[in-house]
């Protein structure tokens with residue numbers, strides 16, 4: 001039945017076109033969105049250029065409507081899918097319709113709890129190797145924890161998902177990934193970029209970065225084709241998977257798209273979470289001491305998978321880091337038919353930027369929202385009692401929810417617990433660290449910390 005949208009109104013928002021009035025500010029979308037949220041509230045209309053408008057939404061009930069209750073009225077926008085496809089081809093994150101469903105069903109079993117449990121030892125071993133290197137440094141040495149976490153999470157993704165040791169390629173892969181995501185993000189947000197075929201410096205750099213990434217991915221696939229056999233990991237499952245009706249296997253191009261998607265989605269997000277976590281914990285002695293006390297109380301010499309459920313405070317610290325600095329800080333949707341939310345008219349084709357970053361700092365849902373306070377998830381104050389589900393959704397929601405959420409949380413818990421066992425992390429002074437919203441929300445430069453051996 002057609003919905004009656006005639007009575008609905010448009011959300012409030014700034015007058016004028018942002019591409020003219022806020023041209024510079026558009027380069028820093030996070031700050032711009034924050035200002036708009038402060039001035040116009042959690043449901044706002046933005047006009048970029050004549051004919052280009054979008055809504056910014058940080059209202060939990062509206063987010064639930066878009067991502068879950070009425071998700072069939074929305075899709076990921078073409079602009080998002082096509083631009084990200086420059087990097088990930090037709091991988092799960094940009095796939096749509098029947099083809100998406102087929103791939104999601106194929107990959108889901110690899111992320112079931114029992115499968116994930118089998119990966120814990122590998123995560124523990126990789127973290128142990130990083131700590132062994134840290135122990136060789138002089139006490140109090142300074143390191144860039146963002147780079148350390150990026151290398152570690154790429155090593156873990158390579159081994160757990162594809163059975164490959166990527167340690168010696170981690171730096172090149174990380175740098176190429178940042179370059180490529182910067183290009184993709186610019187293309188998504190700026191309608192005035194040059195077409196891909198023009199050999200501009202920017203386009204050439206992107207091609208080179210993509211080539212570096214594809215080389216790593218090709219090596220992963222070739223190595224496995226040579227060694228063969230079912231290793232029980234995701235790569236084996238993807239390679240063995242056959243289309244039920246045609247009996248066809250995934251070809252190398254499809255396989256490559258899924259592998260690069262998982263490497264991109266599965267490593268950078270966890271690395272950013274941990275970099276932010278140590279930015280927050282590194283100057284909060286109380287939280288760090290509680291983390292260390294918890295590990296001391298519950299873990300014998302070497303951490304095992306069985307210890308994880310006992311480390312509830314460690315989990316709260318991870319949840320709180322994900323609240324303040326969600327790596328996926330917003331996600332776009334496009335209305336595929338006219339709709340209405342809270343009395344606001346959503347015309348077919350309208351893009352909606354749903355924002356984790358704003359909802360998770362919304363003063364209606366969180367007491368002292370900017371304070372780093374892991375215990376807030378246990379609080380029973382008025383706000384906590386009535387807090388709607390989509391006030392906190394770092395992994396998205398609905399059918400397109402993150403496939404790797406349990407993988408990410410297990411990995412982060414292992415890494416934080418093992419670091420707490422051996423080191424006190426102290427944020428080096430005199431640093432200005434700002435969030436860089438280029439695709440994943442990550443610190444805009446190194447996060448320098450001092451590694452002090454725990455007593």
Ligand code: HEM
Pocket residue numbers: 076092093094104261262265266267269270273326327328331332394395396397399400401402403404405407408
């Ligand atoms: C803290 C870490 C992570 C965060 C915050 C995160 C966040 C998200 C979010 C918000 C989405 C939904 C995007 C949308 O609906 O538009 C998503 C999708 C996805 N994530 Fe994650 N993710 C994380 C870790 C991982 C890991 C470890 C993997 C794989 C190993 C992964 C693989 C994916 C894939 C493949 C999708 C697309 C799913 C689909 O469309 O069916 N993510 N992630």
